[in-house]
Amino acid sequence: MFNIEKIRADFPALQQLINGQPLVYLDSAATTQKPRSVISATEQFYARNNANVHRGRHTLSEQATQAYEQARLTVANYFNITASELVWTKGATEAINLVANGLTEQLNDNSTIIISALEHHANIVPWQQLAKRTGAKLLALPLQQNGCFDVQTCVKFIEQHKPSVLAITHASNALGNITDLDPILHAAKRHDAITLVDGAQAALHLQPNLPQLGCDFYVFSAHKMLGPTGLGGLYGRYDRLNSLAVYQTGGEMIETVTLAKTVFRQTPAKFEAGTPNIAAVIAFAAAIDYLTSLSKASVYTHEQIIFNYAAEKLQGIAGVTIYSSLENNIGTLCFNYRDEHPFDIATLLDGYGIAVRSGHHCAQPLMQHLGINGCVRASFALYNNHSDVDLFIAALQNCLELLD
Ligand code: PMP
Numbered sequence: 001m002f003n004i005e006k007i008r009a010d011f012p013a014l015q016q017l018i019n020g021q022p023l024v025y026l027d028s029a030a031t032t033q034k035p036r037s038v039i040s041a042t043e044q045f046y047a048r049n050n051a052n053v054h055r056g057r058h059t060l061s062e063q064a065t066q067a068y069e070q071a072r073l074t075v076a077n078y079f080n081i082t083a084s085e086l087v088w089t090k091g092a093t094e095a096i097n098l099v100a101n102g103l104t105e106q107l108n109d110n111s112t113i114i115i116s117a118l119e120h121h122a123n124i125v126p127w128q129q130l131a132k133r134t135g136a137k138l139l140a141l142p143l144q145q146n147g148c149f150d151v152q153t154c155v156k157f158i159e160q161h162k163p164s165v166l167a168i169t170h171a172s173n174a175l176g177n178i179t180d181l182d183p184i185l186h187a188a189k190r191h192d193a194i195t196l197v198d199g200a201q202a203a204l205h206l207q208p209n210l211p212q213l214g215c216d217f218y219v220f221s222a223h224k225m226l227g228p229t230g231l232g233g234l235y236g237r238y239d240r241l242n243s244l245a246v247y248q249t250g251g252e253m254i255e256t257v258t259l260a261k262t263v264f265r266q267t268p269a270k271f272e273a274g275t276p277n278i279a280a281v282i283a284f285a286a287a288i289d290y291l292t293s294l295s296k297a298s299v300y301t302h303e304q305i306i307f308n309y310a311a312e313k314l315q316g317i318a319g320v321t322i323y324s325s326l327e328n329n330i331g332t333l334c335f336n337y338r339d340e341h342p343f344d345i346a347t348l349l350d351g352y353g354i355a356v357r358s359g360h361h362c363a364q365p366l367m368q369h370l371g372i373n374g375c376v377r378a379s380f381a382l383y384n385n386h387s388d389v390d391l392f393i394a395a396l397q398n399c400l401e402l403l404d
Contacts, residue, residue: 002298004385010035010290011383021353024388024395029173029201029332029379030357031223034287038227041286045279053278054252068278071285078288079218080209081235087268088276091232092200093122095219096167098234098271099196100126102244103165106194109135111164114157114188116141116149117365120173123198124365127167136164141184143369147175148325151183158187166193170202170218174361174377175324176332178202185214194240200224200232204381205303205330207296216240226291227284231277241267248273299382306380307331310389317397323370331380334361340403342376348402352395 008014013033016023025033045067051060053068069083076083089095107113113127117140131138139161141154158166166188171178181197188195196217199208203220210218217240222231236244246253246264250273255263264270291299310333311326323334337345342358349356359374360367367374378392 002295002302004302004383007294008383008385010037012036012039014383018353018355019351022391024352024354024391026378026380026384026388026392027355027357028381028384029176029224029361029377031229032204032226032381033383034226034228035290037286037290038283041283042228042279045282049282050279052275064278067282068276071281074285074288075233078207078292079203079235080211082238084266084268085235085238085241087234087236087241087271088281089219089232089234090230090277091223092198092219092221093232095217095232095234096122096196096198097126098247099217099219099236099244100130101247103130103194104133105245106243107134107136107164111136112161113138113165113167114141114161114163114193115139115167116169117143117369118147118149118172118175118177118179119167119169119363119365120198120200121362121364122200123167123169123196127165130165139163140365141168145369146325147172147323147366147370148177149179149184151180154184155187158184158191158193162191163188163193165196167196167198169198169200170206170208171330172332172363172366173201174332174363174366174375175334176201176329176379177325178206178328178330180328181213181215189214201330201332204291205300207291210235222280222284222287225284225287227287228277228280231280231284234271236268238267241271244271246270246273250274252276294382303331303380303382303384306384306386306389307333309386310378310380310392313389313393314396317393317400319400323372323375333378333380334375335378336372336375337400337403340400342374344403345376345396345399348399349392349395352391352398354392354395356392 011033051064053065072083195215197215199220204225218235223229253273346358357377
């Protein structure tokens with residue numbers, strides 16, 4: 001049974017006043033709040049279990065190594081993958097860079113990379129740089145005016161351009177729209193393209209089964225999944241992952257080093273140079289344990305109820321333009337009010353304790369596509385309730401009156 005009050009009580013940050021008002025946190029697309037178990041796992045690690053991992057012969061180091069590798073298993077289980085297919089990175093950004101850099105020797109000026117205008121900059125710029133290094137062509141999938149993909153058009157586009165690489169988001173960070181990945185990934189696979197899915201936004205809400213999804217690479221950020229900042233992950237189908245050139249080099253990722261030559265460790269260790277963010281990995285496993293202790297279906301249903309409630313209320317305000325698709329959405333509402341500046345709306349809302357984001361959301365090509373400079377984004381997660389929506393809408397109406 002999904003108990004929203006119990007869930008809210010698990011998140012200490014939600015219990016505070018901001019500007020004298022109860023915090024209404026609607027910025028989970030930027031980063032989620034953390035349950036108490038994640039905060040205590042971090043504290044516990046530094047207070048008691050702190051030691052560097054791997055190679056240490058003392059008890060603390062062995063315990064830290066065990067907890068660290070157990071955490072890899074916990075997160076791998078969440079995605080239904082094996083621990084050897086999971087590389088720790090410092091975020092989704094680094095995970096995409098790792099892949100894009102690792103593919104440099106596999107592409108040339110006959111290659112085509114396909115991305116889309118819906119992407120976060122993190123899933124655009126590394127591919128632009130890869131195209132620059134290799135001479136590959138960089139193309140964008142056609143996007144409908146409303147920011148949704150027409151799947152048939154995308155499939156035709158892929159068949160026409162036969163890409164070597166396809167990188168696409170699972171859900172838009174700006175709009176929340178969920179991509180219908182199946183037909184797009186199938187089309188790419190028919191041409192043996194290497195496929196990367198940016199799961200930074202979707203991994204929390206959709207809890208994807210990655211082998212079933214069928215992409216070669218999937219990236220995510222722990223801090224958008226109730227976990228700590230400074231940690232992300234890269235899933236790679238083992239053969240694809242193993243075929244990437246190493247990204248960073250140094251300690252931890254080596255088997256042997258002489259002054260003349262280095263032998264790397266096996267995948268995934270060869271992609272993890274240097275001392276990892278051990279506390280974050282262990283705390284992230286606590287976040288995953290928290291999530292999986294709840295029923296996936298009831299979390300999703302709750303999130304959709306709150307999203308639909310908010311969408312309906314927002315639609316009722318004259319002068320508001322909503323850019324997000326109201327179907328197949330992870331729970332993000334992007335909007336503007338007449339020609340008011342989104343920063344002004346976000347700043348006024350903050351006075352009421354409402355945390356939303358405004359601007360281009362690291363998706364400038366999407367903003368250009370929509371013909372706007374930016375918008376206000378209210379993004380929801382499992383801990384939001386009806387009262388959050390009511391407070392948000394009431395505050396928004398007051399702010400808009402002030403702006404009129
Ligand atoms: N992709 C998407 C869709 C995102 O929303 C984000 C974060 N806003 C990223 C990539 C980059 O994630 P990070 O900053 O955690 O590396």
